[in-house]
Amino acid sequence: MKALAGPAMLLVLVGGFAVYRLGAKEDAPSREFTGLELAADEVGGTCYALDTVLVSNGVFGKAVRTWSAPDEDNEDKWTLLVEGVIQGRNGPERLFQKFTFERADRQVKLVEVEASEGLPSGVIDNIDRLLEAPHAFKATPVDRCLAADATGYGYEPKKK
DSSP, X not given: OHHHHHHHHHHHHHHHHHHHHHHXXXXXXXHHHHTSEEXXXXXXXXXXEHHHHHHHTGGGTXXXXXXXXXXXXXXXXXXXXXXXXXXXXXXXXXXXXXEEEEEETTEEEEEEEEEOTTSOOOHHHHHHHHHHXXXXXXXXXXXXXXXXXXXXXXXXXXXO
8 A cells, every 4th residue: 555655646746736837827928919010119110029039139048037917907018027146246136127018009119118227227228239139140020021121220121
């Protein structure tokens, strides 16, 4: 009888973990949301989908990333918190940036940025920083920017 107790207990633990993982839902925007073109509030479209921009940036390396919906009833607004710890002069220091994105028609606008001291918190400054990686990697633009005469903030169409 004791021989079955070990495997049975393991089965119960694995089953419980599986039920927990299947029932738990990580808070994150849908692909429909992240697949929309990134725009800044005043500058219009950037020619890159939000997910392309985040992947190009490696979503900031080894930093911890947490999505949250400021209003659970509004799937059109999401906040991405990117945070890490560095060794500062007086010990470990928390660095963070909190990006708030909001759907506007067929685009997602970066509408607000909160940041640790020393990191940029302006929307346009952060759009410029976020676009450095997709520009450098020559990432695939959104469909509307595949045309030769396409325009986007900081986007230079590919020469044919």
